[in-house]
Amino acid sequence: MAQERERGITIQSAAVTFDWKGYRINLIDTPGHVDFTLEVERCLRVLDGAVAVFDASAGVEAQTLTVWRQADKHKIPRICFLNKMDKIGASFNYAVESIREKLKAKPLLLQLPIGEGKTFKGVADVVSKEKLLWNSNSDDGKDFERKPLLEMSDPELLKEITEARNALIEQVADLDDEFADLVLGEFSENFDLLPAEKLQTAVHRVTLAQTAVPVLCGSALKNKGVQPLLDAITMYLPSPEERNYEFLQWYKGDLCALAFKVLHDKQRGPLVFLRIYSGMIKRQLAIHNINGNCTERISRLLLPFADQHVEIPSLTAGNIALTVGLKNTATGDTIVSSKSSALAACRRAEREGEKKHRQNNEAERLLLAGVEIPEPVFFCTIEPPSVAKQPDLDHALKCLQREDPSLKVKLDPDSGQTILCGMGELHIEIIHDRIKREYGLETYLGPLQVAYRETILNSVRATDTLDRTLGDRRHLVTVELEAKSLETSSLLPVIEYAASVAENLSQASREAIENGLHSACLQGPLLGSPIQDVAITLHSLVIHPGTSTAMISACVSRCLQKALKKADKQILEPLMNLEVTVTRDYLSPVLADLAQRRGNIQEIQTRQDNKVVIGFVPLAEIMGYSTVLRTLTSGSATFALELSDYQAMNPQDQSTLLSQRSGLS
Numbered sequence: 001m002a003q004e005r006e007r008g009i010t011i012q013s014a015a016v017t018f019d020w021k022g023y024r025i026n027l028i029d030t031p032g033h034v035d036f037t038l039e040v041e042r043c044l045r046v047l048d049g050a051v052a053v054f055d056a057s058a059g060v061e062a063q064t065l066t067v068w069r070q071a072d073k074h075k076i077p078r079i080c081f082l083n084k085m086d087k088i089g090a091s092f093n094y095a096v097e098s099i100r101e102k103l104k105a106k107p108l109l110l111q112l113p114i115g116e117g118k119t120f121k122g123v124a125d126v127v128s129k130e131k132l133l134w135n136s137n138s139d140d141g142k143d144f145e146r147k148p149l150l151e152m153s154d155p156e157l158l159k160e161i162t163e164a165r166n167a168l169i170e171q172v173a174d175l176d177d178e179f180a181d182l183v184l185g186e187f188s189e190n191f192d193l194l195p196a197e198k199l200q201t202a203v204h205r206v207t208l209a210q211t212a213v214p215v216l217c218g219s220a221l222k223n224k225g226v227q228p229l230l231d232a233i234t235m236y237l238p239s240p241e242e243r244n245y246e247f248l249q250w251y252k253g254d255l256c257a258l259a260f261k262v263l264h265d266k267q268r269g270p271l272v273f274l275r276i277y278s279g280m281i282k283r284q285l286a287i288h289n290i291n292g293n294c295t296e297r298i299s300r301l302l303l304p305f306a307d308q309h310v311e312i313p314s315l316t317a318g319n320i321a322l323t324v325g326l327k328n329t330a331t332g333d334t335i336v337s338s339k340s341s342a343l344a345a346c347r348r349a350e351r352e353g354e355k356k357h358r359q360n361n362e363a364e365r366l367l368l369a370g371v372e373i374p375e376p377v378f379f380c381t382i383e384p385p386s387v388a389k390q391p392d393l394d395h396a397l398k399c400l401q402r403e404d405p406s407l408k409v410k411l412d413p414d415s416g417q418t419i420l421c422g423m424g425e426l427h428i429e430i431i432h433d434r435i436k437r438e439y440g441l442e443t444y445l446g447p448l449q450v451a452y453r454e455t456i457l458n459s460v461r462a463t464d465t466l467d468r469t470l471g472d473r474r475h476l477v478t479v480e481l482e483a484k485s486l487e488t489s490s491l492l493p494v495i496e497y498a499a500s501v502a503e504n505l506s507q508a509s510r511e512a513i514e515n516g517l518h519s520a521c522l523q524g525p526l527l528g529s530p531i532q533d534v535a536i537t538l539h540s541l542v543i544h545p546g547t548s549t550a551m552i553s554a555c556v557s558r559c560l561q562k563a564l565k566k567a568d569k570q571i572l573e574p575l576m577n578l579e580v581t582v583t584r585d586y587l588s589p590v591l592a593d594l595a596q597r598r599g600n601i602q603e604i605q606t607r608q609d610n611k612v613v614i615g616f617v618p619l620a621e622i623m624g625y626s627t628v629l630r631t632l633t634s635g636s637a638t639f640a641l642e643l644s645d646y647q648a649m650n651p652q653d654q655s656t657l658l659s660q661r662s663g664l665s
Helices: 002-007 034-044 062-073 092-102 155-175 177-186 196-208 226-236 339-355 362-366 387-403 425-439 499-503 507-522 549-566 584-596 625-632 651-661
Strands: 014-020 023-029 050-055 078-083 107-109 111-114 122-125 130-134 144-148 213-217 256-265 269-278 280-282 286-289 294-297 300-305 308-311 314-316 320-324 333-336 378-383 408-411 418-422 444-446 453-456 460-470 473-485 494-497 534-543 569-583 600-607 610-618 638-648
Touching: 002 425, 014 226, 014 320, 023 226, 034 062, 034 256, 034 425, 050 062, 050 092, 078 092, 078 226, 092 107, 092 213, 107 155, 111 155, 111 213, 122 155, 155 177, 155 196, 177 196, 196 213, 196 226, 213 226, 256 387, 269 280, 286 339, 300 314, 333 339, 378 425, 387 408, 387 418, 387 425, 418 425, 453 473, 460 549, 473 549, 494 499, 494 507, 499 534, 507 534, 507 549, 534 549, 569 584, 569 651, 584 600, 584 610, 584 625, 610 638, 625 638
Parallel strands: 014 300, 050 078, 078 213, 107 213, 494 534
Antiparallel strands: 014 023, 111 122, 122 130, 130 144, 256 269, 256 333, 269 320, 280 314, 286 294, 286 333, 300 308, 300 320, 378 418, 378 444, 408 418, 453 569, 460 473, 473 534, 569 610, 569 638, 600 610
């Protein structure tokens, strides 16, 4: 994307398919920014293994933790790659230590760097006791030489590598019984004689069991260390056959795939990314979408290659495909070859279930677990340049929402504004930028209009007379009514009639009165916000014969407004339920910041190493909170929001708000 090139960050995950030494690798590059957590979530859902990339000078950062937890949730075996070894301040030992401490993982050092920072030349392979040196003149890192470490040429490095190898063998033997028997049996005297292949298969088993993570290092800028990383991917990470998915046995080789991403292409329409779990996909194939319960046809099949795509006739299980022609498929949908194939799989699953006495919903068993979509935390309004462009904006937002389910679009019933709900400031900024570039619409983002409400605190009486002559008809209405505050919460006014009024009131007049009272309650005397929690009693009503219902409405409405103006008025503001998850070190600045935002802390719980702060904060004070919270906690805190209810403002805040609204402050 143009935005990615400008900012130098990943925003959308991109897929690329390539071959390496006889293996087919499907690689998906995911963003590291917290605003695009959904991209990581939906890609991890369809991957078999992962490479976690660290900055060797920074070690484990805040977002590394988040992504690591997501990979734990999906039980994905991973390899660590310490990147930027040639950066000033890069430290291999510091980065490994931070993986051990912060991620609570067991790093297996398969490589040691030769030099760090400016002096970084290459890596030493611990498993095979070889050194790999890159040619300093080669920019793309293709030229490197692999030499065995010899006592004569580099005695110190050889000693270091031998120690590291012995430590690695002990570590793996602790975690893998089969390997421990082998080491104790044949090679207990001399670890040097242990063949590299035996150690590699043991590391492979340990990685799959997720009891430890292999660690490699290098520098991606000049492609130093990338070739051994690709070798490690093919050697230690699982192939599709080694991942055991329970649902595959029911399909017996029939097609089963998961749509995990949708992109919009101007020429081709929606492009859907599918991960094929079993069976194969061909072009012009009709498929059945279980979630949407609809059948569609794949018109073309492409192999993803970043922003260029290669057209292919068919693709087999274990691959990632890009399909053209699926109009109704969304993120998280399960795709099968036909409805009958799904039902057959269902029956097989039921038979198995009966054997094991397991009863659960048949459709659920067939559906691959979709993708969990995080709740939005950042809100703002979006306006088109003119009313004529509103349909275009709606279309653009609809397409973007289909691509990115973490973007939610709502219409505010109180103000009639279109509200964007996203994962953070950067997320919304990029959506705004994409609407401009891809859909040619210059839109305006604004702060959220807070929907205040009003109420009254005491009871007041008012009388009003309306006397008009229109043509030859005289319209005369006299009303006396009382408005008082309600104990319980009610959005609409509660209307009561005195006994004398209720006796001779026609249905038409009754409707006119209620219309008048409701319309008067839509605009309060203070801010023009709706009025709630009010009870109205009609004490007397005199209607001259021949008076129209519109006049009755108008008179009642005017009388109620008169009463409300006399009463003691109170503004109610929306309160948000807030839950912040934060590490112990940052708890006090977060609490101090919430106190400044007129927050009300209910309780602080402990969850593993974190503290969870639960409380209420007014919606007006939560604008831009996601950015502030990340700044306060170096990006380590997360929070969730939901609307709780309306609460009375204290007099001081109320007078500040009123003077702001009248333009005095």
